[in-house]
Amino acid sequence: MRGALVIAGKDLRNIFASPLFYVIAGVCCIAWTILFIVSVAAFLQPQMQMMSGADGMNLHFTVFAKHISLVNLVMIFAVAAISMRLFPDEKRQRTFDLLLTAPVTATDITLGKLIAGTVTAWALVLVSLLYPLSLVFWGHLDWGPLACSYIGLLLLVACYVAIDMFTSSLTQSTVVAVILALIFNVLLWFLGAAADASESPLQRQVFEHLNVSTHYVNFLKGNFSVSGLIFFATVVFFFSFLTQRVVESTRWR
Amino acid sequence: MIEVRELTKNYGPHKAVDRLSFSVKKGEVVGFLGPNGAGKTTTMKIITGFMPPSAGSVTVAGFDVFEDPIEVKKRIGYLPETPPVYGEMTVESYLKFVARLKGVEKSKLSAQVERAIEKTDLGSVRKRMIQNLSKGYRQRVGISQALVSEPEVLILDEPTVGLDPRQVAEVRKLIKDLAGHHTIILSTHILPEVQATCERIIIINRGRIAAEDSLDGLSRRMSGSARVHVRVVDMKDSVVGDLRSTPGVQGVVARGGGVIEIDTDGSKGITPKLAERVVTAGCGLLELREERINLEDVFLKLTTSEENQNKGATL
Numbered sequence: 121m122r123g124a125l126v127i128a129g130k131d132l133r134n135i136f137a138s139p140l141f142y143v144i145a146g147v148c149c150i151a152w153t154i155l156f157i158v159s160v161a162a163f164l165q166p167q168m169q170m171m172s173g174a175d176g177m178n179l180h181f182t183v184f185a186k187h188i189s190l191v192n193l194v195m196i197f198a199v200a201a202i203s204m205r206l207f208p209d210e211k212r213q214r215t216f217d218l219l220l221t222a223p224v225t226a227t228d229i230t231l232g233k234l235i236a237g238t239v240t241a242w243a244l245v246l247v248s249l250l251y252p253l254s255l256v257f258w259g260h261l262d263w264g265p266l267a268c269s270y271i272g273l274l275l276l277v278a279c280y281v282a283i284d285m286f287t288s289s290l291t292q293s294t295v296v297a298v299i300l301a302l303i304f305n306v307l308l309w310f311l312g313a314a315a316d317a318s319e320s321p322l323q324r325q326v327f328e329h330l331n332v333s334t335h336y337v338n339f340l341k342g343n344f345s346v347s348g349l350i351f352f353a354t355v356v357f358f359f360s361f362l363t364q365r366v367v368e369s370t371r372w373r
Numbered sequence: 374m375i376e377v378r379e380l381t382k383n384y385g386p387h388k389a390v391d392r393l394s395f396s397v398k399k400g401e402v403v404g405f406l407g408p409n410g411a412g413k414t415t416t417m418k419i420i421t422g423f424m425p426p427s428a429g430s431v432t433v434a435g436f437d438v439f440e441d442p443i444e445v446k447k448r449i450g451y452l453p454e455t456p457p458v459y460g461e462m463t464v465e466s467y468l469k470f471v472a473r474l475k476g477v478e479k480s481k482l483s484a485q486v487e488r489a490i491e492k493t494d495l496g497s498v499r500k501r502m503i504q505n506l507s508k509g510y511r512q513r514v515g516i517s518q519a520l521v522s523e524p525e526v527l528i529l530d531e532p533t534v535g536l537d538p539r540q541v542a543e544v545r546k547l548i549k550d551l552a553g554h555h556t557i558i559l560s561t562h563i564l565p566e567v568q569a570t571c572e573r574i575i576i577i578n579r580g581r582i583a584a585e586d587s588l589d590g591l592s593r594r595m596s597g598s599a600r601v602h603v604r605v606v607d608m609k610d611s612v613v614g615d616l617r618s619t620p621g622v623q624g625v626v627a628r629g630g631g632v633i634e635i636d637t638d639g640s641k642g643i644t645p646k647l648a649e650r651v652v653t654a655g656c657g658l659l660e661l662r663e664e665r666i667n668l669e670d671v672f673l674k675l676t677t678s679e680e681n682q683n684k685g686a687t688l
Contacts, residue, residue, distance in 0.1 A: 123474065126470065129470075130459075130462075137461065213457070213458065213460060214456075214457050215457040217455075218457035218471070219474075221422060221446060222471075222475055223474075223476055371423065
């Protein structure tokens with residue numbers, strides 16, 4: 121564990137010292153800002169307010185849910201770009217030899233990379249939280265659903281990090297890593313669609329459990345679901361396990 | 374300190390290391406000499422725990438490399454062929470990272486980083502980013518990295534590659550200074566390097582040990598001295614003492630089967646004098662042969678004859 125923290129610390133320092141991270145963060149913020157302004161403006165139009173009945177419209181569902189969905193979409197790309205350098209850089213600079221001959225295990229190396237990637241991605245997600253929070257002075261915020269949907273978002277982003285860390289461990293090239301990462305991230309969303317194609321009820325049930333959007337929408341609606349938590353944790357664990365095997369395999373390949 | 378027994382490593386059908394056995398005592402500096410592709414790097418990588426052997430065992434300080442890899446790795450500082458440095462880090466922060474990674478205690482951390490910087494003379498570039506350093510400096514950062522945890526064992530893979538002559542001399546001096554405190558294995562294919570730094574030399578070729586000798590033995594050969602092989606019918610004890618007292622003789626070893634090996638300083642006329650002594654002792658001289666060789670010859674002879682043998686075996 122000590123080794124994992126040392127590696128994570130080094131990676132974090134290098135990520136936050138590189139221009140790449142700030143370019144990614146800047147692009148993300150531009151996308152978020154444009155959509156957020158548009159949806160807040162739409163929300164404020166009187167006819168929209170009238171259509172939704174006496175209570176007025178719900179800020180959470182009309183503005184924040186849209187914003188969070190966009191953050192999720194942007195993170196599919198952003199996490200791929202952040203994680204693409206986790207392993208290829210070590211391999212290209214031959215520093216992987218240093219890690220493998222240091223008194224740390226393959227699990228430490230994997231865990232260190234996972235921590236570094238997750239902290240970076242979560243930092244971006246927390247920046248996106250500033251948008252909903254900025255409305256605290258002008259409107260009434262539903263803290264429950266907002267917190268719940270952000271917890272869901274953080275878990276989902278951690279899944280992307282684990283997946284993208286795995287794809288980056290497979291190759292020496294950042295380009296291959298980023299392309300594989302995007303394919304895997306998008307595939308995660310299509311996994312649930314197999315439910316419609318399956319005939320046996322058991323198969324159907326299994327795929328419905330693997331449906332990311334069911335779990336994600338649950339969190340978005342403000343329902344904290346334990347099954348969702350377990351699902352996301354399983355994805356993170358599964359891909360971290362695969363990465364650990366890949367790291368270990370460099371010893372005997 | 375290091376025990377290598379029957380070490381074998383296969384890359385598919387290719388045998389990179391073939392039943393290699395040797396041991397290194399505490400504080401010794403051992404040179405690994407061999408042509409490119411002889412299996413030097415593979416052997417070193419196995420000792421450092423980077424990869425497992427196909428067969429055989431390695432123990433470092435009593436710990437088996439594959440049962441207690443963490444304990445072994447704590448005791449080893451390793452410089453691979455390419456120095457494993459992060460371009461975007463400064464020299465100082467990089468060394469701190471390596472020290473932490475190797476498990477150096479917090480209280481000793483900055484002192485040991487200072488020492489490593491001082492020993493490799495990196496003080497003037499400590500705040501510079503490694504990617505902006507020249508190849509020679511990077512190599513020195515690599516050596517510094519191996520030293521920073523003050524390991525008992527240092528394994529240096531071609532430590533002077535890419536350095537200018539002055540730096541080469543400095544690194545050799547550094548290695549000599551480190552001897553005694555650390556047990557050092559270094560590999561090279563440059564002959565004078567071994568002579569300048571090592572106490573014992575292991576020449577390997579095609580994954581096998583072709584020769585093992587002390588620096589004294591080798592430098593005797595290098596200074597143009599000669600070895601005389603004598604074979605006699607009847608070995609008498611008196612003849613050995615007789616030969617030893619002959620002026621110009623450095624050492625006499627009586628081997629089985631009536632063979633005597635005499636190391637001489639190579640001075641003129643010594644061989645006939647030795648022949649005379651053997652004859653007067655009445656041992657019945659069968660064979661007398663003079664060998665005059667230097668290290669280059671030893672190296673070439675050992676590495677090429679093995680090759681021919683192998684060729685013969687496959688034919």
